[in-house]
Amino acid sequence: MHALPHTIAPDRLPDLLRLMPKAELHIHIEGSLEPELIFALAQRNGIVLPYASVDELRSAYAFTNLQSFLDIYYAGASVLIQEQDFYDMAHAYFVKAAADNVVHAELFFDPQTHTARGVAIETVIKGLHRACVDAQAELGVSASLILCFLRHLSEEKAFETLEQALPYRDKFIGVGLDSGEVGNPPEKFARVFARCRELGLHLVAHAGEEGPPAYIWTALDVLKVERIDHGVQAIKDPALMQRLAQDRIALTVCPLSNLKLCVFPDLAQHNLRQLLDAGLAITINSDDPAYFGGYMNDNFTQTFAAVGMDAEHAYTLARNSFEASFIDKATLGHYIGRLDACFESFR
Numbered sequence: 001m002h003a004l005p006h007t008i009a010p011d012r013l014p015d016l017l018r019l020m021p022k023a024e025l026h027i028h029i030e031g032s033l034e035p036e037l038i039f040a041l042a043q044r045n046g047i048v049l050p051y052a053s054v055d056e057l058r059s060a061y062a063f064t065n066l067q068s069f070l071d072i073y074y075a076g077a078s079v080l081i082q083e084q085d086f087y088d089m090a091h092a093y094f095v096k097a098a099a100d101n102v103v104h105a106e107l108f109f110d111p112q113t114h115t116a117r118g119v120a121i122e123t124v125i126k127g128l129h130r131a132c133v134d135a136q137a138e139l140g141v142s143a144s145l146i147l148c149f150l151r152h153l154s155e156e157k158a159f160e161t162l163e164q165a166l167p168y169r170d171k172f173i174g175v176g177l178d179s180g181e182v183g184n185p186p187e188k189f190a191r192v193f194a195r196c197r198e199l200g201l202h203l204v205a206h207a208g209e210e211g212p213p214a215y216i217w218t219a220l221d222v223l224k225v226e227r228i229d230h231g232v233q234a235i236k237d238p239a240l241m242q243r244l245a246q247d248r249i250a251l252t253v254c255p256l257s258n259l260k261l262c263v264f265p266d267l268a269q270h271n272l273r274q275l276l277d278a279g280l281a282i283t284i285n286s287d288d289p290a291y292f293g294g295y296m297n298d299n300f301t302q303t304f305a306a307v308g309m310d311a312e313h314a315y316t317l318a319r320n321s322f323e324a325s326f327i328d329k330a331t332l333g334h335y336i337g338r339l340d341a342c343f344e345s346f347r
């Protein structure tokens with residue numbers, strides 16, 4: 001039975017958005033590294049940063065597009081050396097996620113950002129995985145890992161990374177595709193995604209963040225992904241909109257990220273509500289919260305205020321986040337039950 005969210009008074013909407021259980025499906029764990037932790041890890045590892053202070057680093061966070069962000073994001077990740085560093089980063093994220101009533105999270109990580117600096121993939125995966133296990137035990141947050149290939153690098157490098165990761169196959173549930181989109185279409189990674197599919201891994205890809213609808217089509221038809229990360233450019237292609245709606249392909253949309261990377265000039269002009277009202281399986285996510293000025297509840301409350309959505313939209317977005325996740329049927333039923341109970345308590 002569905003809850004009846006439309007009976008909830010509008011002035012209670014911000015509380016509802018904050019308190020409702022939700023899943024986060026698009027978070028780059030390296031993008032959760034706050035400036036304070038960057039400085040603490042730099043000190044712990046004897047690394048000299050090209051910034052004098054936390055404030056100076058934070059003031060460099062003024063981006064004009066995806067690449068201007070990626071340059072500073074990869075530099076920030078250079079302080080991650082030991083397994084404990086990866087653990088501490090992910091643990092800090094889980095504490096923030098739990099405070100936002102995120103009850104399930106699927107974390108992207110970029111192994112090539114670390115292996116290129118001589119950090120073993122074992123160090124990366126073991127640190128992150130231990131934090132996932134502890135998130136469940138300490139915070140009641142279920143979590144899993146999705147390994148992302150950097151699309152500005154070659155498919156051969158992606159294959160090498162997959163080989164290095166396979167001894168830890170039980171510690172990640174899928175693969176994704178991220179980094180600079182334009183000029184690096186999904187089909188560049190056709191063979192490595194086919195191999196990951198044979199291995200039974202879940203498949204997702206960033207597509208249509210800055211890149212054209214054609215990249216969303218090839219992510220679906222060539223890579224055979226189960227979700228599209230971002231995907232907001234789909235609005236330009238009615239046939240694609242129809243395909244996404246019909247096949248219930250979820251889009252993991254990240255409103256504050258799109259704002260900070262100038263995909264939309266302001267939040268009021270974000271197309272999330274149009275995509276949702278067109279029947280697409282839209283979810284709200286934070287992408288790189290330490291860089292874009294907000295975690296999950298900031299994304300929800302600011303987007304709702306800017307585009308004028310109601311409790312019905314809130315319910316649909318939270319429900320979509322669970323239905324689009326890679327959790328098993330029993331856990332899905334449990335989380336939907338908690339979501340319905342939350343909405344009932346607001347009536």
Ligand SMILES: Nc1ncnc2[nH]cnc12
Nearest residue numbers: 028178179180206287288
């Ligand atoms: N928004 C984004 N797009 C592509 N690659 C990313 N890596 C981290 N954040 C990203």
Ligand SMILES: [Zn+2]
Nearest residue numbers: 028206229287
């Ligand atoms: Zn992303």
